[in-house]
Amino acid sequence: MSDSALVIAAVVTVVALAALFVYTTAARRDRTAALRDGDEGPSGGGAETERSPGRDIERAAVLEHQSNAALAAAADAAPAVRGPMDPEVLDVTRRQFMNRGITAFFGLGVGGFGLAAISFLWPSRSGGFGSKVNVGKIDEIVSQINSKREPFYVPEARTWLATYPKEAVPKAKGVYTGAVLQGMENGFVALYQKCVHLGCRVPWCAGSQWFECPCHGSQYNRVGEQKGGPAPRGLDRFGVSIAGDSIVVDTQEVVQGPPIGTDTTGQGAEGPHCA
Numbered sequence: 001m002s003d004s005a006l007v008i009a010a011v012v013t014v015v016a017l018a019a020l021f022v023y024t025t026a027a028r029r030d031r032t033a034a035l036r037d038g039d040e041g042p043s044g045g046g047a048e049t050e051r052s053p054g055r056d057i058e059r060a061a062v063l064e065h066q067s068n069a070a071l072a073a074a075a076d077a078a079p080a081v082r083g084p085m086d087p088e089v090l091d092v093t094r095r096q097f098m099n100r101g102i103t104a105f106f107g108l109g110v111g112g113f114g115l116a117a118i119s120f121l122w123p124s125r126s127g128g129f130g131s132k133v134n135v136g137k138i139d140e141i142v143s144q145i146n147s148k149r150e151p152f153y154v155p156e157a158r159t160w161l162a163t164y165p166k167e168a169v170p171k172a173k174g175v176y177t178g179a180v181l182q183g184m185e186n187g188f189v190a191l192y193q194k195c196v197h198l199g200c201r202v203p204w205c206a207g208s209q210w211f212e213c214p215c216h217g218s219q220y221n222r223v224g225e226q227k228g229g230p231a232p233r234g235l236d237r238f239g240v241s242i243a244g245d246s247i248v249v250d251t252q253e254v255v256q257g258p259p260i261g262t263d264t265t266g267q268g269a270e271g272p273h274c275a
């Protein structure tokens, strides 16, 4: 799983846990309040006293008589005016409102943050790093590489695009695979600019004609194979394909660089080092 996918999964998990926490906290508060109010009810929560059946029948008859009288009186009386609401009931309603308001507020806040984080980290499908990047026309890029004597830098792909010598392809077949090898067979290698030691951006050194990291001195030859310093392998890289007369670098997947000791081109330093 890629780094981005891991971060997205972590964000989704945090958002879900936060929403669950807020919801359960509010629900617990509601339950506690309801239990407390029930204890303070008019019956006082005590056990009902036993009554004899005769008394029950007598009481039912009295109640029926009273309700008939009350109905008759109500038919003649003016509409009843409601008194003020019981403060305790009102308090419960307010508390529930506040709890639900807080839950909604936190839910919206956390959800918004999660969506923003996911949209920021989601790999772009419309160009740029994390997608297939059309670098430009083959002829123009090769001409620029040869005239400047340095690999072609593609900022939107965070990539150095270097030419790969045809005579080195048989050796490359013993080390590289997939779209990276295909790119080499087509004459190109796309190197991730991030140093595999601690992540500094690795610049090109015009003197040695290598990549040399200014942070701790790691060195890589023109095709990104480790030549010195603390880097644990060669530069990571991307697959390269040809679309018509253009070069396409696929930055959706970072391919790990070759192990220390790999040297498919035999290119030594061609001048003074920069790091």
Ligand code: FES
Binding pocket: 195, 196, 197, 198, 199, 200, 213, 214, 215, 216, 217, 218, 229, 230, 231
């Ligand atoms: S980050 Fe490049 S050598 Fe340490």
